[in-house]
Amino acid sequence: MNRSLVTIADHSREKIEYLIRMAQEFERQPNRLLLQGRVVATLFFEPSTRTRLSFETAANRLGARVIGFADPKVTSGTKGETLKDTIMMVSNYADIIVMRHYLEGAARYASEIAPVPIINAGDGANQHPSQTMLDLYTIYQTQGTLDNLNIYLVGDLKYGRTVHSLLMAMRHFNPTFHFIAPDELAMPQTYKDYCRQHQIRYVEHQEFDAEVIAGADILYMTRVQRERFTDLMEYERVKDRYLLKLDMLAKARPNMRILHPLPRVNEIEYSIDDDPHAYYFQQARNGLFSRQALICDALGITLDQVINDKTIIA
């Protein structure tokens, strides 16, 4: 059985809840020797410092050893080696491969040819399941449930891979989505169709103010990137409209939490960092526990084994 993780879109509600349970165990006790003697390869064909550090920390804190590369310039890919050859070569050395690639579908292909499990750490604009998993974990952690939540997505909803994956993964949990974006970066029609097909309610807004976000349980901010705009005048006009300011939280629900996949540039005022609604740094920390769960699951380690684990380092 191929235990690779390519996308979270195919995961059932039960599987998502199972992985959240496992991540909870790792949050309770992240330092173990559960993967002692195993080798985890991290192949980053495209640099991504925070994702790589998070995966490598997850592996290290479970006692695995890590090999790999952080910069594609050092690989044979630059000499013209195919992805297949690189994957087959590394499969000889490692028990599992975590890979980030700039081409879409690279992880799916690798999972079909590799004799070891593959974890997709992002393939171009396509999928980034470990980000989705940590988002789901964080939502569960802050709300105590994934069911019946009001989730507000703000900023770049057109190119934002994280918001698309989150939307699809939430389909099991009867959410109501609110899309807040400028016209140029609005949620694509295909995802609105997806919502209709899966009976997911959604509301679209262009305004972003205290009134609009008063009903939010989760306020998911994303970066509005200058390079996404064909018309730079338009960028200048909208860039500050999707900036979250402290006074906009006046009517926020007490349980509301602000998430952001990071890096943040200017979409959340720094004064918000100390507000109890801010949760993006804890969210990033949850990436560690979520990725520990994903690595273990891909290696065939079960929740029961994690619960009964005797290798915990006090």
Place this chain on the structure above:
Amino acid sequence: MKREQLIVSALDHGTVIDHIPCERLFEVINLLHLDQMSNKVTIGFNLKSQKMGTKSIIKIADKFFTDEELNQLSVVAPNVSLSIIRDYEVVEKKQVCLPDELTSIIRCNNPKCITNNEPMHTFFHVVDKQQGIVRCHYCNHEQNIKEVKLV
């Protein structure tokens, strides 16, 4: 009417592929490898059609295609009509239909798809047979079959 019959002479045994969009004729020829065939092949190009305005037609003597070959045809010309002829009689009419999956027939439209950057096969799931929407198994890009290139 008489004239039309002259252009497209009758066939005693073989397959008639009718209602081919003119812009797709040469792709159909390539897909069925008619250029490498020794059979007698009659091709009509830019013929008048009540249904389509203009159409193309191909008659191949003594050739009967497998369903697999015909399904490939659906990719470039989904609405062709096929007639199987024996002894000057139409013994069977067939419609081509998109199969559920397409392996190594078409190319993905997404330049950043792994299949366009690695020596490998392509694989598509047919999402909507009516509209001709296919989804790349690798990059998940949905595309209309009218807009894709053949492998």
